[in-house]
Amino acid sequence: MELKTVKTPHVPVRYFEGGKGEPLVFLHGAGGIQAGDPLFLKLAEKYHVYAPLLPGYGDSEECGEIRDMLDFTLHTADVVEALGLKDPILVGHSMGGMIAAEMAAIAPASISRLALICPAGLWLDDHPIPDLFAMLPYEMPQYLFHDVEAGTKLMTAGVALDDPEWLKGFLVMNARQMGMAGKILFPIPERGLVSRLYRIKAKTVLIWGDGDKLIPPAYAHAFKKAIAGAELVSIAEASHMVTQEKTDQVAAAISKLG
Template sequence: MTLSSRMIQVKGRSTEVLTAGQQEPLVFLHGGGIVEGFDPFVPLAGRFTVTAPLMPGYGATELDPPLAGREQVIEDIRDALDELGIQRTVLVGHSLGGWRAAAFAARFPERVSELVLAAPFGMDVPEHPLPDMMAMSPAERLAALTNDPSIWEGRLPTGPDPEFEAARGREGQSIMRFHPGPHDPDLPGLLSSVSAPTLLLWGEDDKTIPAGHADAWHKALPHSSVKTFPATGHLLFHERSEAIAAITDFVRSSRA
């Protein structure tokens, strides 16, 4: 089984959606880069209908009109779910997608049955500062994202590739339009409105968003638990199949 692609219209924007499975909905909100792909989520399609709407500027989703700020990001998620006919879902977000998922769950708690946040962005934790990814070389950036360099095999060009660079450029433009900066100062207050049972997943060797951020999230979320994975970096779903299995286990246990 693979994730299939289709296009939907979200308030006039052509939006690419990846899907697999025919069970209850699980929506995945991706992070700031998607070059690593969505392959790890295919096994979940035996238990859920996995749905991944791509943000503006990502994949075949149109870049314009821009999303300017958190509220428009939340509304774009709502509008995509409305178009897909998903009224309530298990919601999973990774990295920047974790920030989006948490903000959506705070604004629309009735639409999220369980929330899974994998190394989410957004908290200000001075004792565990985020690295300056923009100051890194491309090789340093890849090394900061994962402990397993084999993840990149077949996903990165071996020479000049204008199409690849243009796609990464569109992603960067999209982020710059709504990104709150080094952190989201309003986030801790928002998280108190999240009513869904929440699982925080983190790689203990995450060099992009350090695992030291997990405690701040755990304290801010009313109904949260934390699961970490040793010797694991930021792309934990690609590095650890156990991180994918933890999603199903969490949903099952929260309903027991």
Template sequence: MITERAITLRERRVAVLEGGAGRDLVFLHGAGGLTADDPLLRHLAARYRVHAPLLPGFGASEDAPELREMLDVTLHGFDVIDALGLARPLLVGHSMGGMIAAEMAAIAPREVEALALIAPAGLWRDEHPIPDLFAMLPHHLPALLFHDVALGERLLTGGLNLEDPQFLIGFLVRNARQLGMAGKLLFPIPDRGLADRLYRIRARTLLIWGESDRLIPPVYADAFAAGLTAAAALHRVLIPACGHLVGAERPEAVLTALAQAGF
């Protein structure tokens, strides 16, 4: 069971989703946010003690205007881990969260022992541009984020009509808050110099990608692998019949990949 609690950092509320038992695992979410019924969290909690902090502006986490750039967000991640009383947990990040996790492992390589990056953002290739999420409406997203488009429509809307005005109003209001935070890292392109810092990562690293990822295509796995020259051990897993939201489409495959990599 995943439950939510709050911690306080610099007089601001940070919501943390937690559950399970076992080795401590910190999960950093992507730009779409995270809820307690997320299928990946439930699967991870079957093997690990999961801690999933919500970034400022997401869910019940208060906005934090003092987090202005990548370094601020990276240090915020370590502040959260310290506040949770954790020491060198397994660090897992998806998409934008993968970008943050990689930055954390590069900035403080001795503080991260094991790192799993699920379709991480953070790099840019002109020949494979990443679509602009900030310019998209709900009906664009299922085909972009999922291999199974019908499944994507059901999961993203809860069965509501993507063109319904009330759904669109809720979508736009929620996105205005969440993407205000995400925009500091991803807009106009998700490149904040991570490529020049990947060599600093010493953690055992696992790269997980959906074979049908249309947002951050699997070619970026090659780019990350090329930069992770100093990683103590690098494992790569490409999951078939799966898009960018790997944790929603194939959560069991993520758990299997972690286990097989010795995490």
């Protein structure tokens, strides 16, 4: 995968690109994305994949002009336009799913195929979403992975969570990324999306780990009810990071869009 830069009206945007075929834009979650992300690599076997980094992620510049949900949505639309893409398949995971859903709701004629992987964006009082911003690193794997031990190794590349050097690097990176993500996810990941979902006209696939402990499957049914014609693909023995735990099944579900 190649890391490139594209200019938008407000800020240069770093993005990963790889594969050949129909264009697909992948929007990452609050944890960001790396060149070796397994879902990215799998999708690149079939599609020409573009995975833009939000400002503040990776080595990208920060952008003070992005302040609220509308700014995130329009910024990402600017990225798609700057890449010269017309109606790509739009895929978003978690926070990225929240942004993708907003894009499809605000400009329904521009997005015809949409895959939302355990997206954020709604709030159910009976199923509160845990506060990711209050978690210490060792607490995160139990919410993100079905197999907590295996997930911890994936998250840390085998380094102990209490290793001082790893922890220092993680906290610096996390503070930068969460500073951006917090604009739409803190204190709760809800910015009125529920009132706009009816506007989505895209063929939509919802993909959920049936053991998701961060955004419980109750939210999958709320999204399905709100988006006309949406199909729900529930994946067993997977949690919020279903993209890493069940990569092939997630890719197969996305392929329903073409």
